[in-house]
Amino acid sequence: MAFLDVHAIQAVPPANINRDESGSPKTAVYGGTRRLRVSSQAWKRAARKALEADSARVQASERTKRLPERIAASLAERAxxxxxxxxxxxxxxxxxxxxxxxxxxxxxxxxxYLLFLGVDQRDRLVDVLVENADTLAGAAGDAKKLDAALKGLALRDTVATGHPAAVALFGRMVATDPTLNVDAACQVAHALSTHRVDAEFDYYTAVDDVDNASDETGAGMIGTVEFNAATMYRCASVDLRSLHHNLGGDTEAATSTATAFVRAFLLSMPTGKRNTFANNTRPDFALLSLRDDQPVSLAAAFEEAVYGDKGHLGRSVARLVEHHAQQDGCWGTSPVLCRAVYPAWVGERATGAGTGLPESTDLPSALDEIGARVRAMIGGADV
Structure with a gap:
C-alpha cells in the first residue's frame, strides 16, 4: 500500500467561493459548531484545471455532454x-x-449525461473512424449497416485505456456501461473552517453614470451578497498504487501525476465570486505525508472549534501538527516520509504545538524528495 496525504491550513479573506442553491456560502455543522465549507467537487475542478494548465506534461481531458458534437466536427474536418x-x-x-x-x-x-475522457482518447477514436472512412461512408445511410460496421472497429479500446491524469485521479462513471468505469485514485475532503463562522452581508450600490451626470442622485442599483471569512483545513489523499494501475503501470507517469496533483491541489482556488472578492490566497501551511499503511485525515484536530482573539491561523497550525504526531504515536504508526511547507512568519505564530513544528522546506524541494520515494515504492524497489 502507498498513499500520499496532503494537509493544508489556508486563511481566506471575505469570500463566497462555493455557493449553495440560495447563493449563500456553503456550511456544515462539525463538533456542534457551524463551519464554512467548500465542497470537494469545487476544489476537484479547480485542481483539475490547474493540473491540466501544464499542458506540456499533463494530457488534457474533457467532461461534457457535447462529445458527439466534438467528434462530428473533427470527423467532418479530417474526412x-x-x-x-x-x-x-x-x-x-x-x-x-x-x-x-x-x-x-x-x-x-x-x-x-456527462462523459469524461481525455482529449487524446477522443482524438484516437476519431482516428479509427477516419481510417475506416470508406466503410463508414458506404454504411452511413443504413442504421443497421452502420452499427455493424462500427462494432467491427476497435473503438472501445480507445477509451478503455490510455487514461489522462485527470481521469486516473478523479475516476469516471459510465452509467450505461460499468465496464468502462475508472475507480478514482484520489480522495478530496470538503474543506472546513477550523473555527465557527457567522454569515455576513455586503450591501452594495451601483451608480448610474448617465443619470448622475445630469444631476440625478441616488443609486442606479442596490443589492446584497452574502460572504464570510475563514481559516480552513483542506485535505486530499492519492492512492499511489491505484493511480499506477489507472495509468497502465507507467511508474514515471504515476510519479509525475502524483506530484503535479499535490502542487495543483495546494495552489488552486475555486472561482466562485472571484471578481467580487479577489480572495486569491495560497495555503499558509502544508503537511505532505507519504504512508504505507492507510490514508489519514486530520480533521478531528478541529472537532473542537479553534478560538483565537489574535486570529485562528497559528493555533490551527499548532493543532494540526500536534494531532498528526499524537495520532501516529497512539496507533504505533508512522509516515514513510513527511515534509512541511510554510513561511517563517507562520512558524512564529504557531506556538503551543506540543511536538514543535517540523522544519520547513520549499514546495519544489519537497515534491522532488517525495517523488523519488514514490517512484521507488510503486516501482518495486526497496524504500
Missing amino acids: PALADTAADIAQAALASVFRVKTNAKKDRLATD
Whole structure:
C-alpha cells in the first residue's frame, strides 16, 4: 500500500467561493459548531484545471455532454467525404462504445449525461473512424449497416485505456456501461473552517453614470451578497498504487501525476465570486505525508472549534501538527516520509504545538524528495 496525504491550513479573506442553491456560502455543522465549507467537487475542478494548465506534461481531458458534437466536427474536418453524415456516425459511435443515447437539442448534439475522457482518447477514436472512412461512408445511410460496421472497429479500446491524469485521479462513471468505469485514485475532503463562522452581508450600490451626470442622485442599483471569512483545513489523499494501475503501470507517469496533483491541489482556488472578492490566497501551511499503511485525515484536530482573539491561523497550525504526531504515536504508526511547507512568519505564530513544528522546506524541494520515494515504492524497489 502507498498513499500520499496532503494537509493544508489556508486563511481566506471575505469570500463566497462555493455557493449553495440560495447563493449563500456553503456550511456544515462539525463538533456542534457551524463551519464554512467548500465542497470537494469545487476544489476537484479547480485542481483539475490547474493540473491540466501544464499542458506540456499533463494530457488534457474533457467532461461534457457535447462529445458527439466534438467528434462530428473533427470527423467532418479530417474526412470531408463524411461531412454530411458525420453527425450520424458520431452518434452511432458513442452508442457503440458507451451504449448512450444522443439527443439533438437546439440543433446541437448532446448525450444524456456527462462523459469524461481525455482529449487524446477522443482524438484516437476519431482516428479509427477516419481510417475506416470508406466503410463508414458506404454504411452511413443504413442504421443497421452502420452499427455493424462500427462494432467491427476497435473503438472501445480507445477509451478503455490510455487514461489522462485527470481521469486516473478523479475516476469516471459510465452509467450505461460499468465496464468502462475508472475507480478514482484520489480522495478530496470538503474543506472546513477550523473555527465557527457567522454569515455576513455586503450591501452594495451601483451608480448610474448617465443619470448622475445630469444631476440625478441616488443609486442606479442596490443589492446584497452574502460572504464570510475563514481559516480552513483542506485535505486530499492519492492512492499511489491505484493511480499506477489507472495509468497502465507507467511508474514515471504515476510519479509525475502524483506530484503535479499535490502542487495543483495546494495552489488552486475555486472561482466562485472571484471578481467580487479577489480572495486569491495560497495555503499558509502544508503537511505532505507519504504512508504505507492507510490514508489519514486530520480533521478531528478541529472537532473542537479553534478560538483565537489574535486570529485562528497559528493555533490551527499548532493543532494540526500536534494531532498528526499524537495520532501516529497512539496507533504505533508512522509516515514513510513527511515534509512541511510554510513561511517563517507562520512558524512564529504557531506556538503551543506540543511536538514543535517540523522544519520547513520549499514546495519544489519537497515534491522532488517525495517523488523519488514514490517512484521507488510503486516501482518495486526497496524504500
